[in-house]
Amino acid sequence: MLMNKKVLIVDDDPRNIFALRLTLKSRGYQIVSCTMAQEAIDILKNDNQFTAVLMDMMMPEMDGYEAIKIIRSTPSISQIPVIAVTAQAMPEDRQKCLDAGAQDYVSKPIDVDHLMNAIEKLS
Template sequence: MEIKNLIMIVDDDARNIFALALTLKAKGYKVITCQSGKEALELLFGDKQVGLVLMDMMMPEMDGYETIRLIRKNENTKDIPIVAVTAQAMAGDREKCIKAGANDYISKPIQVDILMEVVKQWV
């Protein structure tokens, strides 16, 4: 499997991780998971060859906005595509995520067809 098919899921809810990972693996993608922004940064900065990050925006300690900003500041990770995944679907939330550095945005609950369109666009 090509490195670009490695997708990182960052979410503090194990149920979300399970559902996303199951869907992506069924479509042939390799998946790694993290339950915090800090863990995601450690893996990314530790030279993991990730092709796409699916980032939950509302996490304790370090939220997705801060995590994305730190990913974008690092020379080795600044170009990795990041898709914000959030239950916040209010007016302006998409723009807030894009402004923080996300390349795209998906709202929860995740619709599999929309998820796969977005993944194919960025991987």
């Protein structure tokens, strides 16, 4: 396991951030969160020492697909693992997230065991 257990949660719904924050903090993770994709990119550019980014795919202004593409095309942050988190749960949605550059995909409502496995696989 990485010594630096820090996760960035990006979701436009504060209730989702709250629930994920509680779940991950109880497992020893440091949490940083934001509600906008551009803010997430700025956070990553200032601190690229994250274990993972949990990226909501459906957000206003800039969606998760566009944000992941920007992350992947920015050399200083391109290596940071991104897990797509979305309410879209069709098989083609999973593939669309992976094609955008996500390392993994977790559908909402979130299965905590699946989420933890996805994060720990990255370490």
